[in-house]
Amino acid sequence: MRLPPLNTFRFFEVAARHRNFTRAAEELHVTHGAVSQQIKALEEAVGKQLFFRRSGEMRLTPEGAELLRYVSEAFSKLNEGIESTQGHSSPRRLTINSHPAFAARWLAPRLHSFSDLYPEMEIRVRTSLTLTNFKTGGIDLAIRFGDGEWPGLITHKLMDEALLPVCSPTFNRGKVPRNSEEIATSRLLHDERFSWALWFKSIGKACYVPRREGIAFTDANLLLQSTLAGHGIALGRMRLCEDELIRGTLLRLSADVLPISDAYYVVYPEQHASRSQVRDFMAWLALQLPGRV
Numbered sequence: 001m002r003l004p005p006l007n008t009f010r011f012f013e014v015a016a017r018h019r020n021f022t023r024a025a026e027e028l029h030v031t032h033g034a035v036s037q038q039i040k041a042l043e044e045a046v047g048k049q050l051f052f053r054r055s056g057e058m059r060l061t062p063e064g065a066e067l068l069r070y071v072s073e074a075f076s077k078l079n080e081g082i083e084s085t086q087g088h089s090s091p092r093r094l095t096i097n098s099h100p101a102f103a104a105r106w107l108a109p110r111l112h113s114f115s116d117l118y119p120e121m122e123i124r125v126r127t128s129l130t131l132t133n134f135k136t137g138g139i140d141l142a143i144r145f146g147d148g149e150w151p152g153l154i155t156h157k158l159m160d161e162a163l164l165p166v167c168s169p170t171f172n173r174g175k176v177p178r179n180s181e182e183i184a185t186s187r188l189l190h191d192e193r194f195s196w197a198l199w200f201k202s203i204g205k206a207c208y209v210p211r212r213e214g215i216a217f218t219d220a221n222l223l224l225q226s227t228l229a230g231h232g233i234a235l236g237r238m239r240l241c242e243d244e245l246i247r248g249t250l251l252r253l254s255a256d257v258l259p260i261s262d263a264y265y266v267v268y269p270e271q272h273a274s275r276s277q278v279r280d281f282m283a284w285l286a287l288q289l290p291g292r293v
Contacts, residue, residue, distance in 0.1 A: 004045045009071050010135070011038035012050070016068045016151055017131050019058050027133065060151050068152040069270075075135035076271035093122040094277040098143040100127040101220035102264060105240040107143065114284045121277060129218065134269050140278050141268040150267050156282070158264040158289060162238045163194055165253040166245070170230040177233065177253055180205050187232040188214035191223055194260065196235055202258045224250075239264065 014035075015024040021035045028035065043050050050064035060068060098107055103125055115123055131150070132142040148155050165183055167176055177183045180203060190196055190213055197209045217223040220237055227234040228249060236250075238257060244250035266285065272278050 004042055008038050008042050008045075009074070011035055012042055013068065013071050013075065013135060013152075014133065015039055015051075015058075016060055016064065017133070019060075019151070021058070023130075027130065065151060072134075072152045072269050073271055076269055079135065079138070092118075092120060092277050093124065094281055095124045095126065095138055095140050096143065096281075097126045097128060097132040097137065097139045097141075099145045099264070100129065101224070101237070101240055102143055102145065103127050104221045105224065105243065109243065110288060113288075114281065117284060118280060121280075132267075134272070140272055140275060141266055141281065144265050144267055146262055146265070148263065148265055150265075152269065153267045154270055154273060156266045158266060158285065159239055160259065160263045162257040162259045163199055163235050164238055164241070164257045165199065165233055166227060166236045166241055166250045167233040167253060168228055168230040168249065169251055171233065176251060180208055180254065180256075183233055183253060184208035184210050188212075188235075189223055189226055189232040190214065190216055190235040191220050191237070192216040192218050194235060199235055199256075199258050203254075203256045 011024070011028065011034075014027055015021060018024045018027070021032050021039075025032045025035045039050065046063070046067065048063040049061050050067060052059045052061055096107075104127075107125065111123065111125070115121070126137075126139070131144070132139050134142075134153075143158070144150070145161075148157065165177075169176070172186070177186055180200065184196075184200065184205075188196055188210065196213045197206075200206055200209045214232055215226070217226070220240055223234055224236060224240060224244070226232065227236065228244065233253065241250055245252055266282065268278060
């Protein structure tokens, strides 16, 4: 069998990672039709269906999942070959791609202790809201927020997440809400993915759900920055608020929290598991989060 062009496998890897042709097209800077055409050509070449497509949802077939494993390994080997060709004299380097809010609120304040343990290692932190391309980005591992379903990647859950109302002590000149009804009538802020209606319904106060839920942010870090500035009451993520709550720069307005299914994960290709910098970072995380990693 004659192998399809290398670019076809790149299209397949990106589509499998996103599980969505539109988002794959955005990363590849091509049209949706171009992605669909490349996947169709690959399916014809291997003689197997690689994706289940139903009502806008796309998942890998067993054959697609198996092919992804080999494709991921091949791209990883190519990357390792390039690094080897460039020379072995360069210092160890760890490149992390992280969800922006997690990098700012949890990782950055603690990363100095990892650097102290491995002073000879170069550490780079890149942030993005999109899924990591391990094949072309030079990334060793990523920290993602989601459901834990990333085909072809090893996943380690770091911590669960929950939502709770928080505000700055300076909000409303210090006259902070004392109950859910007063929260509902205040200036509200929230993460675009998690509406205030979810929290009010979870505490049995659906009648308090406001018609307007205030400003919505796609970046949880920007949400917290606006909250710290006293611009409103946020439905914040507990793990991202922990340090601010301890310092008193944020106030918790209710004992009621809403656990959510999404969580924080470390993810990387199987081929990266043997990298010494990845093993060292995972060991350090285990010290920071005993019993979780």
